Amino acid sequence: MENTTPAISSNGVQPIQPYRRKLVGVRRVVAKKKIEGHCTAVTVDNWTVVGFTSQMNRFKIGDLVVFMEIDSFIPRVDRYWELWSSMNDVFNGEIGLRVKSREVSGTYSQGMIFPLTDFPEIVLHHQNRIQKIGKDEATRELLSFSFADSLGIKKWEYPTHVRPVTGIIGELSPLIQKPGNYRIQDIGNSVFNTHAAKNRIYQVTEKLDGVTMHVYKVSNQSPDLLTYFPALEPITGSLPIPPTMHTPGGRVGICNRKHEFFDDGKNIYWETAKTSGILDKIHKIPYRNIAIQGELVGSHIQGNTMQYPEGKHEFVVFGIWDMDARNYLATKSVELLCKTLDIAHVPVLGYGPVTKYGKSVEEILAYADKLGPGKYGGVKEGLIFRANDDWKKGFKVISNRWLKMTEK
Template sequence: MNTQLNLPKRKLVSVRRISSINKIPGYNSRLFHIDGWTVIDNDRDHKVGDLVVFFEIDCFIPIEGRFWDLAAGKSCSFNGKTGKHVKSWWLKGHLCQGLIYPLRHFNDIWAEYQEECAAVGLEQATENLLSRSYAERLGVEKWELDDKNAGLDNLGEPPGFLYMPAWWRIQDIDKKAFSHWRNKVWQVTEKLDGLTMTVYRVAKASNWGEQVGALPATAPDTMQDGEFRLGVCDRRRDYVDRPGNVFWETARASGVLAKLDRFGISNLAVQGELVGETILCNTMKYPKGVHEFLVFGIWDIDAKKYMAPKAAETLCRRLGIKHVPVVDYAPLIKFGNNASELLKKAEGLGQFGGLREGLIFKSLDGVEQFKVISNSWLQMTGKNAGEMW
């Protein structure tokens, strides 16, 4: 069974409504609840129901123009710019997961909203406002770790016919998840601290083969198999198979490359996590020189669909290919009744011994999926600024 995904698009900057406010004893700051997120702020003018511009964790905000006030805090450099990397942090047991500003402080957005209210009515204008992303407009980028693989020989960006997976964060879909999906059965897997990697095969005579084009004369024969073109890529690059390339070496060691003809799909992409000693923070504690590729999805390029999660796991087991650790197949309510309870379940050690990054939930039909990131993992890896005061 193949399934079509509802593709999420992360909104790093969006307009949201304050749902509740809590006092933090002993501090002037207050804890604001923004959908499933929590934000700590000193602004005493915010009220429940107010519209605010919300900047999620992982935003990189340039210190210029309207964001001059951020210059007083700790800054960093990213893509040649100086700015603020929005991280999560703690204040006496309370977690801050972003920044908020009053919507009225953004004169252009506020003016457009007022004009739209007059044109289509308050309800429709507000619905439109809440659905938009404002990251590009405000010059905000997604902050990324330094790219250690930039120097590897590559063919450019991954082919456009490959879907690069993305997952909603539970904080963004809290209400929907527990009002519509609470009794739905999910495949729950461990989220691994690695790099998304894709091993693909396309027929040279197909439209996809024409899109990837001919290999350069210096490319090794290992990048083709008879009538098929083979490739290995991450989210940024389609790599050339060269000695020392950890992507190709691990794809080969995993057995996936040699077994592509046994998946039952002519043009396919096998996707998973590249993990190991040199990958990111190695929170899974792999020994020196050890890397693995663990599958989390099988993409049918012609049908533009994923194989159903349980079928993909079963096929990997039959072929002797490692799959990401499956925690359970269970209804959502087994893991919690709200985002806060799910976040607690994301804590703990993974099956490989290190602190796990979190959990991935995929519906058995493969249509819906979301992630729950461990706050302890965020703190340990430096994606969290740590305990404040």
């Protein structure tokens, strides 16, 4: 089982705990029905999986099953030999099966399920915990674990860039929060049913099909923070530190979800930052140490599902992380800052309670499917709901129509 507890560094500063997707976990079957074509749809939590009735008859309502979400990459190993004939995908040089959305007789199937008994090590762990803490508590614990690593399942990563990414100098600083939102299916109808959820105000924005990009500044008045960032020094023995990275006000850096980059004149993140004007505008934001977060989108990103003109890329902001407060600025404040400084911000569809857009998981997914075309004509990917009072209460709604059209 994966441990998601962040370590504490030697000088007492605790790194930010990132959002982590539970790609593989134990779930409970909550519904089951036959559909056309000798198939049966089985629902685990809020995910629906469709298969031949002869296979789905193994599962009963109330059963605990192992569920692998879409984007799971199942390797071609003996444990999964029954899937070998379907394993035609290659990821990082390895043959396997990518789990993805598909439509069967008008029903969207998203994920794969396996009998819990196919994984005796999980069963044994559960039985041992039952003896120690009781069945109810042991089962709650089991449902919280991710089993991706222990079962050899990786997250399928769509090739994000047409051209190689250059200038990597280190990992993303632990002082910068990695953005991320759970899908509405993983949260379930509780977001619609509780009094607090019904009255919580969300900023609702279009979800863009890009890659995460951070533009940060660390003030000269906060030199202690720089120990948590990659050392700033010339690379390859010839490129000096450019003035874009070492400014009179302090250090400026650019990162994606995993790495920080040197401005080597070829990096697509730095190129886009320069054309957007964000490198100057970040100094006009009245906070000492911040990371502006957004999406890098454009013709060379994510297969260009957004249909950008060839060669055009943008940095589109969705949030600002305050490193000193260790929190996000309020969504409305970020929107107003971007408007004042002429910084591109993700399209805002509105503000309001979640029930304004749907009163169940099914209704809100249907709403996402009805979104119109994007800026350049591509189908919109979906919606992001960000709670103004607590970003951890946010979630995303991916359009099934978009998944079908893009095969993602």
